[in-house]
Amino acid sequence: MRVPIAWLREYVELLDDSQTIADRLAMLGFPVEHIEERPQITGVVVGRIVELDKHPNADRLQVGKIDVGTGSLLTIATAATNVAAGQTIPVALIGAKLPHITIERRKMRGLESEGMMVSAEELALPPEWFEDGIMQLDADLPLGTDVVEHFRLSDDVLDVEITSNRVDAMSMIGLARELAAAGGAPLRLPSFDNPGTALDAPGVAPRVTIASADCTRFVTQRFDGLRVGPAPAWMRIRLALAGQRPINNVVDISNYVMLETGQPLHFYDDAGVRDRHLIVRDARDGEKLTTLDDVTHTLTPLALVIADEDGALGLAGLKGGKTSEVSPSTTSILLESANFNGARIRRMSAKLGFRTDASSRHEKSPAASLTSIGAARAATLLTAIGAHAYAPHDFGEPLEPAAPIHFPLRDIRRLLGFDQSADRTRRHLESLGFGVTPLDGDAFSVVPPPWRRDVKHRADVVEEVARMAGYENVPTVIPTIAPHEIDGGEYHLEQRVAASLASLGYNEIITYSMVGADSFAKLRLGNVDRQTEAIEIRNPLSEDQRYLRIMLLPSFLAHIARVDRPLRIFEIAHVFTHANDYIDETQQVTFALAVEPGEEHAWHDPHFLRLKGDCEVLIRELTGRTPETVQDSRPVLHPGKMAAMMLDNQEIAVFGRVDPRIEHAYDLRLRVYVGRMLFNRIPPYIAPRYNPPSKFPSTYRDLALLVDLDITAAQVEQTVATAIGEFCVGVRVFDEYRGPGIDADSKSIAVRATLQRYDATITDDETDDLIARAIAALHNDLGARIRA
Amino acid sequence: MSELTGKLDELRGRFDAALTAASDDRALEEARIAYLGRSGEVTLLRRSIGQLPAGERPGAGKIINDVVEAMEAALEEARTRLQLRAFDEDLAQRIDVTFPSVAPMRGSIHPIRRVLEDICTFFERHGFAVVVGPEIEPDYYNFDALNIPPEHPAREGFDSFYITDTLLLRPHTSPMQVRTMQQHRPPVAIIAPGRCYRRDAVDARHSFMFHQCEGLLVGEQVHFGHLKGMLTGMCRALFGPDQSVRFRPSYFPFTEPSAEVDTTCPTCHNIGGPCRMCGGSGWIELGGAGMVHPNVLHEMNYDPDVYSGWAFGFGLERMAIVRYDIDDIRRFFENDPDFLAQFA
Numbered sequence A: 001m002r003v004p005i006a007w008l009r010e011y012v013e014l015l016d017d018s019q020t021i022a023d024r025l026a027m028l029g030f031p032v033e034h035i036e037e038r039p040q041i042t043g044v045v046v047g048r049i050v051e052l053d054k055h056p057n058a059d060r061l062q063v064g065k066i067d068v069g070t071g072s073l074l075t076i077a078t079a080a081t082n083v084a085a086g087q088t089i090p091v092a093l094i095g096a097k098l099p100h101i102t103i104e105r106r107k108m109r110g111l112e113s114e115g116m117m118v119s120a121e122e123l124a125l126p127p128e129w130f131e132d133g134i135m136q137l138d139a140d141l142p143l144g145t146d147v148v149e150h151f152r153l154s155d156d157v158l159d160v161e162i163t164s165n166r167v168d169a170m171s172m173i174g175l176a177r178e179l180a181a182a183g184g185a186p187l188r189l190p191s192f193d194n195p196g197t198a199l200d201a202p203g204v205a206p207r208v209t210i211a212s213a214d215c216t217r218f219v220t221q222r223f224d225g226l227r228v229g230p231a232p233a234w235m236r237i238r239l240a241l242a243g244q245r246p247i248n249n250v251v252d253i254s255n256y257v258m259l260e261t262g263q264p265l266h267f268y269d270d271a272g273v274r275d276r277h278l279i280v281r282d283a284r285d286g287e288k289l290t291t292l293d294d295v296t297h298t299l300t301p302l303a304l305v306i307a308d309e310d311g312a313l314g315l316a317g318l319k320g321g322k323t324s325e326v327s328p329s330t331t332s333i334l335l336e337s338a339n340f341n342g343a344r345i346r347r348m349s350a351k352l353g354f355r356t357d358a359s360s361r362h363e364k365s366p367a368a369s370l371t372s373i374g375a376a377r378a379a380t381l382l383t384a385i386g387a388h389a390y391a392p393h394d395f396g397e398p399l400e401p402a403a404p405i406h407f408p409l410r411d412i413r414r415l416l417g418f419d420q421s422a423d424r425t426r427r428h429l430e431s432l433g434f435g436v437t438p439l440d441g442d443a444f445s446v447v448p449p450p451w452r453r454d455v456k457h458r459a460d461v462v463e464e465v466a467r468m469a470g471y472e473n474v475p476t477v478i479p480t481i482a483p484h485e486i487d488g489g490e491y492h493l494e495q496r497v498a499a500s501l502a503s504l505g506y507n508e509i510i511t512y513s514m515v516g517a518d519s520f521a522k523l524r525l526g527n528v529d530r531q532t533e534a535i536e537i538r539n540p541l542s543e544d545q546r547y548l549r550i551m552l553l554p555s556f557l558a559h560i561a562r563v564d565r566p567l568r569i570f571e572i573a574h575v576f577t578h579a580n581d582y583i584d585e586t587q588q589v590t591f592a593l594a595v596e597p598g599e600e601h602a603w604h605d606p607h608f609l610r611l612k613g614d615c616e617v618l619i620r621e622l623t624g625r626t627p628e629t630v631q632d633s634r635p636v637l638h639p640g641k642m643a644a645m646m647l648d649n650q651e652i653a654v655f656g657r658v659d660p661r662i663e664h665a666y667d668l669r670l671r672v673y674v675g676r677m678l679f680n681r682i683p684p685y686i687a688p689r690y691n692p693p694s695k696f697p698s699t700y701r702d703l704a705l706l707v708d709l710d711i712t713a714a715q716v717e718q719t720v721a722t723a724i725g726e727f728c729v730g731v732r733v734f735d736e737y738r739g740p741g742i743d744a745d746s747k748s749i750a751v752r753a754t755l756q757r758y759d760a761t762i763t764d765d766e767t768d769d770l771i772a773r774a775i776a777a778l779h780n781d782l783g784a785r786i787r788a
Numbered sequence B: 001m002s003e004l005t006g007k008l009d010e011l012r013g014r015f016d017a018a019l020t021a022a023s024d025d026r027a028l029e030e031a032r033i034a035y036l037g038r039s040g041e042v043t044l045l046r047r048s049i050g051q052l053p054a055g056e057r058p059g060a061g062k063i064i065n066d067v068v069e070a071m072e073a074a075l076e077e078a079r080t081r082l083q084l085r086a087f088d089e090d091l092a093q094r095i096d097v098t099f100p101s102v103a104p105m106r107g108s109i110h111p112i113r114r115v116l117e118d119i120c121t122f123f124e125r126h127g128f129a130v131v132v133g134p135e136i137e138p139d140y141y142n143f144d145a146l147n148i149p150p151e152h153p154a155r156e157g158f159d160s161f162y163i164t165d166t167l168l169l170r171p172h173t174s175p176m177q178v179r180t181m182q183q184h185r186p187p188v189a190i191i192a193p194g195r196c197y198r199r200d201a202v203d204a205r206h207s208f209m210f211h212q213c214e215g216l217l218v219g220e221q222v223h224f225g226h227l228k229g230m231l232t233g234m235c236r237a238l239f240g241p242d243q244s245v246r247f248r249p250s251y252f253p254f255t256e257p258s259a260e261v262d263t264t265c266p267t268c269h270n271i272g273g274p275c276r277m278c279g280g281s282g283w284i285e286l287g288g289a290g291m292v293h294p295n296v297l298h299e300m301n302y303d304p305d306v307y308s309g310w311a312f313g314f315g316l317e318r319m320a321i322v323r324y325d326i327d328d329i330r331r332f333f334e335n336d337p338d339f340l341a342q343f344a
């Protein structure tokens, strides 16, 4: 909200500079987004055009004799066309400093000009909001008055952010009250007495029928004898500084009162309301209403309207209608100062797709008591411009005083951590308008002021106490926390996974959780089944973010395609799928190698083995155990280059090369190997048991075998280990060969068996004997032959 | 006898010459084998003693032994000399230490996790547990239980992604407050980090996906000052030992009193001026915090007259931006290898 400091000064004395005022507001909970610095203008005074003549030497200039209260008249030429004798205007004297010029004595077409007649623009006001030409001031201003000082045109304007609970502070009085309370300064409020006469107005009195529970209160009042025209200069200037365009005195008064008190108002042309009978009701389905901005709305019962017997006149709390608009010839008007259910106004505003200054207040449910204050201020201001005010009429719920809050003073210590005296607390609360009655047992009975609807609870009172004491007085204390049993294990598992993968050379990435429908097709997951399994977002920001990921792979592939460099990456994130009647959301880790493509044997893939090694290390790090790798087949992975890792016959990870058709779909030049592990599949860590080393030396034998192509390394190792028995301390296949010199249906495998005894040095004879057994078993079980 | 002595002298002369000429251990070893080895010249001479008259044998043996002893000493001396020369040569070597290192293959932890780790480590040291939870949450956990009933104006601040009428991607980590309090009686001391989502258009300061870190402490005698204390500690752990923390009044439906939390700008050291990080204010906004609203405690069946607590919810991206002086929130999700490598 734009808050001219000049306007605040109407209600509270402010001696500090703008920055200090802004800081004070921030420390009260009203951060100032921006301080608009006003230019420092001097030497402009109120003057009256006594005479006006054509310039003797220039058709387009006029020359005025201006009285600025000094006894002698100034001769000033102007090119403006809106000037006339008798007008009261701002006059820049010789030496005056305006935003872009300093006024000097100069000749205009041979005639000496002793100053300048000033327009709104030269006073740094928006020119399009004021009269075209010289600004018009009110005739009752004493001549010679310093214009800048009088209207406080050099006071800065603050852009203040107001939290949604403090609609009471969406007003100049509201903010002035806060500054007054915090600074210990008195608050000077205008009179809230309504000058409306109790006399019967001619004709029927205005009345309101409230046919909706969403209107809590409605004050109406009739004014006549009105002459629609420009509002007084002081009001137009304040409105302009506050960012509100001046329109005419009636509209300006409604805006002025809204900005001053926070109560939105609306005026109806008395002739536009049948029988002066206003009805607050739900709109009828299909009911049409043209608002002041010439937009015709077709309404539904969701809309709340103010109507007369003939139909809707306006959208409640949002915008008035065309048929009862105040026109230049209007002389009699009806006031609406109403209070609505904020939620209803918000819903209606959202549905109709626009907000107004009025609705932004109504939707936050301001206090109902403001309706009478708003009416009183409007009546005072209308009376001041010559209108006659008749009696206000209140409709709706009677104003209930707020319920007292029992406030034990120990809550200050208990919740804020500091102490302050009961007197000080009472003074602070009272300065904000709270009623405070001390009770027995160190407690207050606190009655919130009628404009504060946000204070309902003891804790709310505590906040007021803290605000007034200053949040900077909250102490800085490290608490001692009693033991509890909340488990942080899941987070630690995640941290261990991340640390392990980083130590293996993988870089952690964070990618978005959403993907588009096309990713399912690119991943060859089919369109229908997989997508129905995927969770759809109803209101995505874009089509390529419509689904939550069922796996991280699409994000990885898109990233690798973009970077197009060999990479090692990992991400820990949730994946989402529909499972029967609930959503399955699981934390998982995906890690990938992207490598330059190269010529490889069809039966050998070093990158796969690299990834396998990383998987083993990771799983061992997390579980304390070494997993078993088994051949497997899954979507998205290469059918011949993927495997699962098992512990206790439970799969805990899947890894392999990405299906080359998917790589192609993502325009990948690089080959991608990817592993994935679901966190809820990771068994608890079991500390490995220590095996003391044998004191006796070990020995080994290497065997070169010829086996059928379908025999696996694991089978060879298993067979050798079983055949050798307890003295076998290690078996490892270390080479494979296929090609020239070997039958096409066979492959050569080299395996090393390491043997050792714990009780003695194993002899060559023993070793030879056990190896012979292994060879026999390899032959019998796997059909292996020793290669010559 | 003199014949033997003469032979030995001649042999000794050749041996010494060989030692002098030797430039490495291998040459010394060759000399040893040639003279003192199993079939070396001195060994052969010693065998020839048997052919001498019996009376001369002990004298000849002694002469040979003395010579052998002297030769072995000379050999040892030569070894030492060579060793010292080798040390000298080694120590005379000079390399260019500024030559680029051989880089180990090393991965990296994302800066968001680095910040999170330091926050969690600080809070865990003080007795907090780190808890994690789902990203899809019912509106009850996101709003209702947090004193934001339907139609509450504050719901507008959470422009969320909806899955169904009542299920949404969490716009903040506060649902973990509710989940934890439902499962545990006080004291409750948790940090709850995780991904959150809001329908914000992406720019240098906004992302529709971001990370929040929630903190909650509920117990007896827990007050606002404890919040300031812990957040000051946290900021010192993240940004340096001179950090301080400022509270400004604010409004959140789930806390009362509520505060916006600022910390001194570590870039300009709270001086302000033309500082890109803080815009000249000298302060960095961290996020919202406050004393848990009695309505929230009540909803969790915690007696607000007995228990009190505080909560905060900060954006991790913001903290990482300030800590590492990162210019744009999108960097965190672009995962540029050169960006990530700087956090290895």
Ligand SMILES: [Zn+2]
Pocket: B265, B266, B267, B268, B269, B270, B271, B272, B275, B276, B277, B278, B279, B280, B281, B282, B283
């Ligand atoms: Zn700074």
